[in-house]
Amino acid sequence: MTVALPRQRVKARLSDAASGLLYLSPSIALFGIFLVYPLLRTIYLSFFRTDTQGTPLSFVGAEHYTRLFASASFWQSIQATVGFVLLTVPLTILIALGLALLANEKLRGIGFFRTAFSATMGMSVAASSVIWMFMYNPSIGIFNRFLEAVGASGVQWLLDPQYALLSVSLATVWMNIGFTFLILLGGLQNIDRTLYESADIAGTSYWTQLRAITIPMLSPTLFFVGIISLINAFQTFGQIDLLTKGGPTNSTNVIVYAIYKDAFINYNVGGASAQAVLLFVTVLLLTWLQFKLVERKVHYQ
Amino acid sequence: MKKTWGLFAGLASSLLLLGACGSEEAAPEASATEDGKTEVVFWHAMSGDLETALNNQVDAFNESQDDYEVKPIFQGTYEEALTKFNAVAGSPDAPAIMQTFEVGTKYMIDTNKITPVQEFIDKENFDTGAWEENILSYYQVDGKQYSMPFNSSTPVLIYNKDAFKEAGLDPEQAPRTYDELKQAAKALTTDDQTGFTILNYGWFFEQLVAAQGGLYVDNDNGRSGAPTKAVFDGEEGQNAFNLIKDMYDEKTFMNVGQNWDDMRAAFQSGNVAMYLDSSAGVRTVVDNAPFDVGVSYLPVPNEADREGVVIGGASLWMGDGIADETKQGAWEFMKHVASKEAQAKWHVETGYFAINPDAYNEPIVEEVWAEYPQLKVTVDQLSETKTSPATQGALISSFPQSRQSVVNAMESLYQGVSVEDALKRAADETTSTLGQ
Numbered sequence: 001m002t003v004a005l006p007r008q009r010v011k012a013r014l015s016d017a018a019s020g021l022l023y024l025s026p027s028i029a030l031f032g033i034f035l036v037y038p039l040l041r042t043i044y045l046s047f048f049r050t051d052t053q054g055t056p057l058s059f060v061g062a063e064h065y066t067r068l069f070a071s072a073s074f075w076q077s078i079q080a081t082v083g084f085v086l087l088t089v090p091l092t093i094l095i096a097l098g099l100a101l102l103a104n105e106k107l108r109g110i111g112f113f114r115t116a117f118s119a120t121m122g123m124s125v126a127a128s129s130v131i132w133m134f135m136y137n138p139s140i141g142i143f144n145r146f147l148e149a150v151g152a153s154g155v156q157w158l159l160d161p162q163y164a165l166l167s168v169s170l171a172t173v174w175m176n177i178g179f180t181f182l183i184l185l186g187g188l189q190n191i192d193r194t195l196y197e198s199a200d201i202a203g204t205s206y207w208t209q210l211r212a213i214t215i216p217m218l219s220p221t222l223f224f225v226g227i228i229s230l231i232n233a234f235q236t237f238g239q240i241d242l243l244t245k246g247g248p249t250n251s252t253n254v255i256v257y258a259i260y261k262d263a264f265i266n267y268n269v270g271g272a273s274a275q276a277v278l279l280f281v282t283v284l285l286l287t288w289l290q291f292k293l294v295e296r297k298v299h300y301q
Numbered sequence: 302m303k304k305t306w307g308l309f310a311g312l313a314s315s316l317l318l319l320g321a322c323g324s325e326e327a328a329p330e331a332s333a334t335e336d337g338k339t340e341v342v343f344w345h346a347m348s349g350d351l352e353t354a355l356n357n358q359v360d361a362f363n364e365s366q367d368d369y370e371v372k373p374i375f376q377g378t379y380e381e382a383l384t385k386f387n388a389v390a391g392s393p394d395a396p397a398i399m400q401t402f403e404v405g406t407k408y409m410i411d412t413n414k415i416t417p418v419q420e421f422i423d424k425e426n427f428d429t430g431a432w433e434e435n436i437l438s439y440y441q442v443d444g445k446q447y448s449m450p451f452n453s454s455t456p457v458l459i460y461n462k463d464a465f466k467e468a469g470l471d472p473e474q475a476p477r478t479y480d481e482l483k484q485a486a487k488a489l490t491t492d493d494q495t496g497f498t499i500l501n502y503g504w505f506f507e508q509l510v511a512a513q514g515g516l517y518v519d520n521d522n523g524r525s526g527a528p529t530k531a532v533f534d535g536e537e538g539q540n541a542f543n544l545i546k547d548m549y550d551e552k553t554f555m556n557v558g559q560n561w562d563d564m565r566a567a568f569q570s571g572n573v574a575m576y577l578d579s580s581a582g583v584r585t586v587v588d589n590a591p592f593d594v595g596v597s598y599l600p601v602p603n604e605a606d607r608e609g610v611v612i613g614g615a616s617l618w619m620g621d622g623i624a625d626e627t628k629q630g631a632w633e634f635m636k637h638v639a640s641k642e643a644q645a646k647w648h649v650e651t652g653y654f655a656i657n658p659d660a661y662n663e664p665i666v667e668e669v670w671a672e673y674p675q676l677k678v679t680v681d682q683l684s685e686t687k688t689s690p691a692t693q694g695a696l697i698s699s700f701p702q703s704r705q706s707v708v709n710a711m712e713s714l715y716q717g718v719s720v721e722d723a724l725k726r727a728a729d730e731t732t733s734t735l736g737q
Contacts, residue, residue: 052387052408052411052412053387053388053390053412137563137566138557138558138563138567138572139557139563139567139570139572139573140566156556158558159556159557159558159715161712161716245559247559247708247709247712248501248558248712248715249709249712249713249716250709261705264384264387265380265384265701265702265705266699266701266702266734267387
């Protein structure tokens with residue numbers, strides 16, 4: 001049995017919805033133009049053969065997808081992406097967490113260290129990449145100068161497929177530490193001090209406090225940082241473009257760089273769109289999985 | 302509430318307007334500068350010393366007349382600039398003049414968003430007889446001049462004369478064949494110096510193949526018909542790859558990666574004694590190196606079979622979908638930079654060739670040649686080149702893609718992949734892009 005709402009309430013609700021939409025309209029418009037439309041367009045283009053400017057010419061069904069799955073270079077870029085994610089995300093979070101724990105101590109002059117540890121946040125990817133490029137330079141870079149000074153032979157940091165991905169990852173870890181550190185420090189400072197005071201009275205050690213209080217209380221922040229870092233790692237572009245251009249022998253050709261090359265150097269817009277759709281689905285799935293699996297362990301106050 | 306509705310209406314109408322702007326096919330209108338000159342936008346890919354030299358050319362043109370104002374805008378490397386051009390080609394935002402590298406020739410023609418300069422040559426009965434035949438022929442397709450050659454260069458061998466002396470080699474006798482090159486590199490290699498290097502860049506490979514008379518693709522490098530197959534994995538390509546592989550295995554060859562600046566840094570810091578560079582870099586290298594620099598011809602396996610070099614560098618293209626007046630301005634600028642006076646200045650400031658050989662008779666060239674004899678080598682190498690399909694260069698649309706394949710092949714050599722496998726893979730990848 002349905003109860004008919006009084007006419008006045010219907011009217012009030014409708015006008016509520018209208019004004020709600022009205023307040024949302026700027027963000028709906030922005031999201032629509034810059035996120036939803038490009039997303040739909042990418043999915044659409046992934047089923048078409050296009051000319052070099054990206055105008056669709058003919059419908060080809062799933063051909064771009066089947067071709068991708070059959071291509072060795074696509075699997076190589078998947079491999080590079082996974083390697084890159086595994087090398088950067090855990091290391092960044094671990095180092096940033098260590099630094100945040102240090103900087104959370106109440107010491108004289110700690111402000112200086114907090115600023116220093118978060119300083120990489122103020123550096124653009126382009127500027128940091130150029131700095132690392134000089135340090136990695138085999139002829140004039142500081143790393144090889146140092147190695148030679150201690151008698152070891154120099155390493156082709158960015159030119160040897162064995163080291164290239166590692167080198168780019170190291171640079172990326174350094175770039176991302178600032179942001180991760182800042183978020184984690186914020187999380188640490190939000191933990192209720194009284195918990196530690198009670199623990200002190202109970203006479204527990206620093207490590208027990210860390211395990212029993214700090215980590216559980218920090219888990220929402222760690223969870224957030226984990227998701228953001230993972231998504232960022234999947235979308236890495238700038239340092240790859242500046243440091244290796246996907247080389248040598250495609251060993252650092254991560255998926256976003258492969259998409260860029262396909263779309264803007266090879267003008268294969270359809271194939272690039274198909275890769276973009278696959279990347280989107282992967283990140284979506286991973287984020288969903290993280291929510292399902294990890295969130296159960298997250299302790300919200 | 303009224304206020305919000307007004308705001309909403311405003312937002313909606315501005316969105317509508319935004320949409321309208323995108324779809325409207327406005328008749329192109331020439332944009333003018335404050336003092337009433339027609340503005341001619343010029344996209345280029347010259348950085349560093351080359352950009353300074355280019356701006357000098359533009360300033361000279363702008364001061365020479367009162368109707369047009371050329372506005373040069375740096376758009377990154379040739380590859381990056383081409384990508385940006387692709388995004389705006391045919392729209393009123395497209396530049397009037399676009400500088401594109403030689404391998405973009407076929408691509409630019411296929412966009413159908415350009416105006417062949419032949420139109421203006423015919424209209425004004427402009428005499429192109431004074432231009433260098435080898436340079437002109439690269440940009441001529443089906444008897445039609447599509448673009449205006451501007452900055453043409455060829456590859457040269459650059460070497461450290463001081464290192465030659467130290468190694469007991471004659472600094473005036475540069476290696477000209479592969480065997481001589483290998484021997485010199487062996488003598489030059491020490492604990493902290495490697496003999497030779499080539500940048501991992503497709504252009505150098507193309508040149509090494511063409512210097513032996515080898516073709517890149519079939520159908521006379523795509524000049525007698527649409528190419529169907531990449532043929533650079535033949536004997537000539539294998540010679541070039543074997544040279545790299547042999548020397549790398551002997552540790553007389555250094556892998557410097559894909560970055561031009563890294564390669565030049567390795568040379569100037571004395572880490573590598575010989576390398577291949579574009580002649581456009583000669584002047585800068587000579588000025589910056591703390592030692593004596595020698596310049597010589599591109600090495601070949603056998604001196605008797607030397608065919609010459611392919612014209613590298615770039616040409617100027619005229620956009621389409623822009624106002625006629627702007628086009629006229631672009632043409633006037635192209636004529637200006639092709640004049641012998643402008644070309645003489647351009648040559649001595651950069652190391653690019655003069656597309657107009659009369660420029661070499663200008664007094665300024667003689668003066669500079671006396672000081673930089675290295676610049677003359679690059680000119681001689683070009684004038685000794687035999688015009689053939691090999692030295693005319695390949696005409697394919699997917700050149701940027703093919704170059705990536707070749708770079709991958711070069712990089713895989715250092716990982717122990719065999720010359721045949723590396724080349725075959727690159728050639729197969731290139732072939733598969735030809736039909737698209």
